[in-house]
Amino acid sequence: MALSAVLRPGHVGLRVLDLDAALKHYRDSLGLIETARDAQGRIYLKGWDELDWFSVVLREADAPGMDYMAFKVLNATHLARYEAALKAFGCKVECIPAGELAHCGERVRFDSPTGHVFELYCEKEVYGNGMGRQNPNPWVEGLKGMQAQRFDHCLIYGDDLDGTVKLFREVLEFDLTERVMEGDLMVGAFLCCSNKAHDLALIRHPEKAKLHHVSFLLGSWEEVLRAADLISMHDISLDIGPTRHGITRGRTIYFFDPSGNRNEVFSGDYTWYPDHEPITWTTDQLGRAIFFHDRQLNEKFLSVVT
Amino acid sequence: MSAPRHQIVIADTAETYLCGEDETLLKAMERLNRKGIPVGCRGGGCGICKVQITAGDCLRRRMSRAHVSVEDEARGIGLACCLLPQSDVTLQVLGQLRAPVLAAQSRWKT
Ligand code: FES
Ligand SMILES: [Fe+2]
Numbered sequence: 001m002a003l004s005a006v007l008r009p010g011h012v013g014l015r016v017l018d019l020d021a022a023l024k025h026y027r028d029s030l031g032l033i034e035t036a037r038d039a040q041g042r043i044y045l046k047g048w049d050e051l052d053w054f055s056v057v058l059r060e061a062d063a064p065g066m067d068y069m070a071f072k073v074l075n076a077t078h079l080a081r082y083e084a085a086l087k088a089f090g091c092k093v094e095c096i097p098a099g100e101l102a103h104c105g106e107r108v109r110f111d112s113p114t115g116h117v118f119e120l121y122c123e124k125e126v127y128g129n130g131m132g133r134q135n136p137n138p139w140v141e142g143l144k145g146m147q148a149q150r151f152d153h154c155l156i157y158g159d160d161l162d163g164t165v166k167l168f169r170e171v172l173e174f175d176l177t178e179r180v181m182e183g184d185l186m187v188g189a190f191l192c193c194s195n196k197a198h199d200l201a202l203i204r205h206p207e208k209a210k211l212h213h214v215s216f217l218l219g220s221w222e223e224v225l226r227a228a229d230l231i232s233m234h235d236i237s238l239d240i241g242p243t244r245h246g247i248t249r250g251r252t253i254y255f256f257d258p259s260g261n262r263n264e265v266f267s268g269d270y271t272w273y274p275d276h277e278p279i280t281w282t283t284d285q286l287g288r289a290i291f292f293h294d295r296q297l298n299e300k301f302l303s304v305v306t
Numbered sequence: 307m308s309a310p311r312h313q314i315v316i317a318d319t320a321e322t323y324l325c326g327e328d329e330t331l332l333k334a335m336e337r338l339n340r341k342g343i344p345v346g347c348r349g350g351g352c353g354i355c356k357v358q359i360t361a362g363d364c365l366r367r368r369m370s371r372a373h374v375s376v377e378d379e380a381r382g383i384g385l386a387c388c389l390l391p392q393s394d395v396t397l398q399v400l401g402q403l404r405a406p407v408l409a410a411q412s413r414w415k416t
Binding site: 017018062063064065237256257258259260261299300303304305306 | 345346347348349350351352354368369370371372373403
């Protein structure tokens with residue numbers, strides 16, 4: 001349930017080196033549903049239980065990574081209010097006309113102190129989850145692969161973490177749910193516009209505009225283990241897991257798409273309310289904060305980004 | 307029929323292993339549990355497995371331009387997860403995993 005006028009992560013634009021290989025990965029292994037293609041050759045996909053037309057847009061490029069991450073806003077009044085507030089904050093704001101992404105209304109695009117590009121929008125056509133809104137079944141048949149339910153969050157790396165955290169808390173009314181502290185310095189921030197442990201996470205890192213992972217929700221720990229089987233069955237590049245995070249409590253597995261963008265599928269966190277005190281992790285306990293079972297820092301997990 | 311295999315030499319450590327023409331330098335190294343080239347995404351995206359081919363020929367799969375420029379390419383530089391040997395190959399390791407950013411205090415002072 002959204003607790004602010006920013007409802008949820010709505011879509012992510014990803015660059016891939018080979019569109020066909022990426023489509024096979026996101027459609028056949030993650031189990032997303034292909035819902036559109038456009039004149040530029042971009043491919044649109046969504047998780048089976050998402051109602052809006054798409055949540056992932058793939059674009060072929062010569063370097064992988066994240067083009068933009070977008071959040072859906074409740075209505076046009078709030079969208080206009082956020083647009084003004086973003087300008088007042090000093091963001092470079094650009095309006096992208098309706099239809100530039102197929103089936104999507106106008107998008108308000110803005111930059112951030114960590115160099116990442118974000119968007120807000122309030123209209124996207126409904127594709128549906130295949131069950132209708134009247135007397136529906138609980139799930140649909142014939143899904144592929146890991147059967148990811150929805151695009152859930154991104155973890156991004158950048159230099160001016162404080163600046164981007166300030167932007168999301170003060171302008172977009174996100175809550176800080178968890179943070180990682182090195183003394184007085186915030187080195188990790190978990191932000192939420194809803195009732196989840198995170199909708200966006202940030203880690204401090206010397207380079208701007210890096211993507212650590214794009215995450216998709218599964219229904220249970222059993223489904224995370226089944227995803228692990230599929231990672232070997234489909235010869236997908238495994239990063240780490242299945243395991244448990246201390247931070248956010250997620251049960252998780254990490255792997256890479258064929259262009260090296262990291263994906264996560266996970267299940268379960270907790271219910272956040274804005275009256276809760278944020279959880280603080282200290283870097284002297286960072287091993288168990290990140291991987292609660294291993295309790296060891298993993299160099300590859302921490303430093304490999306696109 | 308399996309594809310012809312070639313001898314790979316990691317000059318830094320004198321590690322040697324066999325790699326098929328149809329698999330990447332990184333994949334064969336990992337499969338044989340050899341060490342020397344750092345392993346990241348295995349998809350040509352992160353740049354961690356960067357090497358310079360000093361002898362021999364490789365087929366090149368598409369890899370991130372953010373990590374290998376056109377000039378790099380001309381000098382035999384590439385990402386080991388995107389290089390398939392077509393002859394015996396000698397290489398030097400250029401990439402490295404950076405120290406865990408979250409663990410190294412100085413890393414945060416950006
Ligand atoms: S391991 Fe990431 S580019 Fe080769
Ligand atoms: Fe995550």
